[in-house]
Amino acid sequence: MKDTKKKLRNRLLFLSSTLISAIYIVWRSAFTLPVGYGFVAIAFGVLLLLAEAIAVLELALEFWHFMKGSEPELPDIPEAWYPHVDILIATHNESPALLYKTVNACTYLRYPDRDKVHVFICDDLNRGEIAALAKSFDVGYFGLVGNKHAKAGNLNNALRQTDSPLVLTLDADMIPKSNFLLRTVPYFFLPQMKKTDKGVWVPREGGEDGPPEKIGFVQTPQSFYNPDLFQYNLYSERRVPNEQDFFFREVNVGRNVTNSALYAGSNTLISREALKSVGNIATDSITEDFETGMKIQAKGYRTYAVAETLAQGLAPTSIESLISQRVRWARGCIQSLRNVRLLTNREFPLSTKLGYIATFLYWWTFFRRFVYILSPILFALFNLRVVDSTFLQIAAFWLPHYALQTVAVNALSDKIRNRHWSNIIDTILFPYMSGPVISESIGIRQTRFVVTKKDGRTEKGAALRLYALPHVLMLGICAVAMAVCVLRIVMMGAFYDAVILYWLAVNMKNLFFAVCFMLGRPNFRMAERFDAVLPAEIEFDGRVLRGNTCDLSETGLSVVTDRPAYVPQDGVFAVRLRDREYSGELRGELMHVIQFGNKWKYCIRIVHMEEASRRAYMQMVFDREHPLPKTMAPAVGLYDDFAANINKRSAPLRQSMRKLPRIYVNLPLKDARKGEMLVDFNFRYATLRFHSPEDAAESRDVALGFGLTARLRRARAEGAASREVLYAVENWRELIQNPAFDRLLDAWLQGVSPA
Numbered sequence: 001m002k003d004t005k006k007k008l009r010n011r012l013l014f015l016s017s018t019l020i021s022a023i024y025i026v027w028r029s030a031f032t033l034p035v036g037y038g039f040v041a042i043a044f045g046v047l048l049l050l051a052e053a054i055a056v057l058e059l060a061l062e063f064w065h066f067m068k069g070s071e072p073e074l075p076d077i078p079e080a081w082y083p084h085v086d087i088l089i090a091t092h093n094e095s096p097a098l099l100y101k102t103v104n105a106c107t108y109l110r111y112p113d114r115d116k117v118h119v120f121i122c123d124d125l126n127r128g129e130i131a132a133l134a135k136s137f138d139v140g141y142f143g144l145v146g147n148k149h150a151k152a153g154n155l156n157n158a159l160r161q162t163d164s165p166l167v168l169t170l171d172a173d174m175i176p177k178s179n180f181l182l183r184t185v186p187y188f189f190l191p192q193m194k195k196t197d198k199g200v201w202v203p204r205e206g207g208e209d210g211p212p213e214k215i216g217f218v219q220t221p222q223s224f225y226n227p228d229l230f231q232y233n234l235y236s237e238r239r240v241p242n243e244q245d246f247f248f249r250e251v252n253v254g255r256n257v258t259n260s261a262l263y264a265g266s267n268t269l270i271s272r273e274a275l276k277s278v279g280n281i282a283t284d285s286i287t288e289d290f291e292t293g294m295k296i297q298a299k300g301y302r303t304y305a306v307a308e309t310l311a312q313g314l315a316p317t318s319i320e321s322l323i324s325q326r327v328r329w330a331r332g333c334i335q336s337l338r339n340v341r342l343l344t345n346r347e348f349p350l351s352t353k354l355g356y357i358a359t360f361l362y363w364w365t366f367f368r369r370f371v372y373i374l375s376p377i378l379f380a381l382f383n384l385r386v387v388d389s390t391f392l393q394i395a396a397f398w399l400p401h402y403a404l405q406t407v408a409v410n411a412l413s414d415k416i417r418n419r420h421w422s423n424i425i426d427t428i429l430f431p432y433m434s435g436p437v438i439s440e441s442i443g444i445r446q447t448r449f450v451v452t453k454k455d456g457r458t459e460k461g462a463a464l465r466l467y468a469l470p471h472v473l474m475l476g477i478c479a480v481a482m483a484v485c486v487l488r489i490v491m492m493g494a495f496y497d498a499v500i501l502y503w504l505a506v507n508m509k510n511l512f513f514a515v516c517f518m519l520g521r522p523n524f525r526m527a528e529r530f531d532a533v534l535p536a537e538i539e540f541d542g543r544v545l546r547g548n549t550c551d552l553s554e555t556g557l558s559v560v561t562d563r564p565a566y567v568p569q570d571g572v573f574a575v576r577l578r579d580r581e582y583s584g585e586l587r588g589e590l591m592h593v594i595q596f597g598n599k600w601k602y603c604i605r606i607v608h609m610e611e612a613s614r615r616a617y618m619q620m621v622f623d624r625e626h627p628l629p630k631t632m633a634p635a636v637g638l639y640d641d642f643a644a645n646i647n648k649r650s651a652p653l654r655q656s657m658r659k660l661p662r663i664y665v666n667l668p669l670k671d672a673r674k675g676e677m678l679v680d681f682n683f684r685y686a687t688l689r690f691h692s693p694e695d696a697a698e699s700r701d702v703a704l705g706f707g708l709t710a711r712l713r714r715a716r717a718e719g720a721a722s723r724e725v726l727y728a729v730e731n732w733r734e735l736i737q738n739p740a741f742d743r744l745l746d747a748w749l750q751g752v753s754p755a
Helices: 002-031 039-068 096-107 128-137 150-159 185-192 229-233 245-258 272-277 288-298 319-339 350-362 365-382 391-412 419-441 461-492 496-519 611-622 638-650 732-737 740-749
Strands: 085-091 117-123 140-143 166-171 193-195 201-203 215-219 268-271 302-305 311-313 535-540 543-552 556-561 573-579 582-596 599-609 663-668 677-681 685-689 699-705 708-714 724-729
Touching: 002 039, 002 391, 039 245, 039 350, 039 365, 039 391, 085 096, 085 150, 096 117, 096 128, 096 611, 117 128, 117 150, 128 140, 140 150, 150 288, 166 272, 185 193, 185 215, 185 268, 215 272, 215 288, 229 419, 229 496, 245 302, 245 350, 268 272, 272 288, 288 302, 288 319, 319 350, 319 419, 319 461, 365 419, 365 461, 365 496, 391 419, 391 496, 419 461, 419 496, 461 496, 496 638, 535 556, 543 599, 543 611, 556 573, 556 582, 573 611, 582 611, 599 611, 663 740, 685 708, 699 740, 708 732, 708 740, 732 740
Parallel strands: 085 117, 085 166, 117 140, 215 302
Antiparallel strands: 166 268, 193 201, 215 268, 535 543, 535 573, 543 556, 556 599, 573 582, 582 599, 663 677, 677 685, 685 724, 699 708, 708 724
16 A cells, blocks of 8 residues: 555656646746847857756656556466576676686576576687686686677677577676576566466466567666775765666666666576577677667567666776776667667657667766756856846746756655765766767767776776866866855845855765765775675684674675684684585684674684685675665765765774784782782783782782683783783683683673682
């Protein structure tokens, strides 16, 4: 009932917003163009009006998708129906280490008949180390030399040598979950199945409801287990979802209604018959996937996008690679729309054409952002009026349009994105996207395919400052324009300038975050961590410490215990793990120990794993949901974003180096002078507090309780005037091996003086 009411409310909101926005555009067109202010003013006025009109049209199309589009229900099919599947992993120059995780996951895919799943690495550099990797996993390998058609040529080479009816295409970094095929293959039998009134899926009778439609492809989200640059550089990886989540989980699913879901090149299950009908992967676009998907839809195949995350990979880790990726996407989409002759091609239904028109309009977002930033500057600094209206007219027409549209956009994003963050992202990218979109639209093509780098590190220093120059320049100009507006308001009482002042303030806010983004953020983490609670055993010196993992990564893990224990500071120890059907043992070394609450976390770096354990461990890490947010946190707003960027950028970096768990005892010493206390104990060292500094001897024996005595020797000479003195425990190994020591620990942890 709640969902029905929410859908009805959203539909009314979208329709109302579209109506009010249409009224606003009509008013803008008929009454606000600066006709009497010269050619330059008219030119910029028309440019701003077009930007606003296109934004309203694009949003209206997305509202339509959102109101009508839905995700298909996954049918339950007989196990015998599951067909053979070819898995094609496309690689160009990615490292064997990156590919290892993807290939490994493919060998763990669950399927009724595992012999029907065929994995192939498609390597268009024909590298010996990648061929060796394929051999070690006993999967197929297609090496290619002299490939002229980039990723399309690589995949087509593999398609010519395989024949399964379904094909799963994966990028080198995209790691599928073990249930990927089980959650996608049944969609291809949706036309042959129906659901009874009792909720049971049964095969349709022959000829029932006419000839069944054919499924072309099923696109699952491109999800990422590392924070994207927007999350990471703006200190929001725990507050804001990945920038691509909104498109794949909302926009692309909405496009099902117009049969215009985008084929994104990876995490996609495709019908081989559909591929053959369009001559396999398109080779005349730098976004071969996008164009192939369009051609499949033009042939009458039904295509679906689903919201369930079934594979996850690496988002670009440098600004250069991010910009290169987005420019390629923009140019390639525009190329493909031209190649398929979208507007005149009769194979596309009108609804599908409208879906792709929305795609084309989206890429003009970045030039529109430039127009929005430039317009108030022209008015404030050059008195160039680009909108001819009064303050009251603006309040009457623009304010309802802006307010209602903001509410509708936030409802459309379903807590994945808000207008504030969309504006920030557009502002970050507009200096680098506007030119390529314009040039590609007028026929100046980019023909070179550029592979997005996924396993690099973020840039430093000079490179970041160079990328920030356009934003810094625009921010400075906006500041000057704002000062002029304030002066005019104070000196002349020009209320119209209040609108320009607000406009400049919004632009400055977006530019401020764009500069913060371009300043970057240090990345000290070697690998991304996944939250995971698994039973773990740490074995050392003939003893076993039991606990649960708190997180896992490719290079390390953390184990949480209810009580502290001595784990060797130096040297290597064994860690055993079990997760579902995966189990393995690794050798690790202790990096540091952290106490939080009444628990202790042991952070361990992996030193060695046998191959079988390594493969199982990689599944423990990656065959699960990533820890990044799926929806926006409640604390996501202007103030919170300012606070996150200012406070965290200025906060000093703190890194724990402690390798021994410190137990805060704060109990009087047994049989000792008045005022002498055991302050803390970390197995190898103890801190004593004395009544006066003169009472601190160089060495002494201390009765701990339960018949245990610690032999102490002063650890350092400095701080001789202090009442608290650090001692080394000379017989620490003897103590921790004594069965009574566990009872002593329990007493200390409960704050009770030991017997």
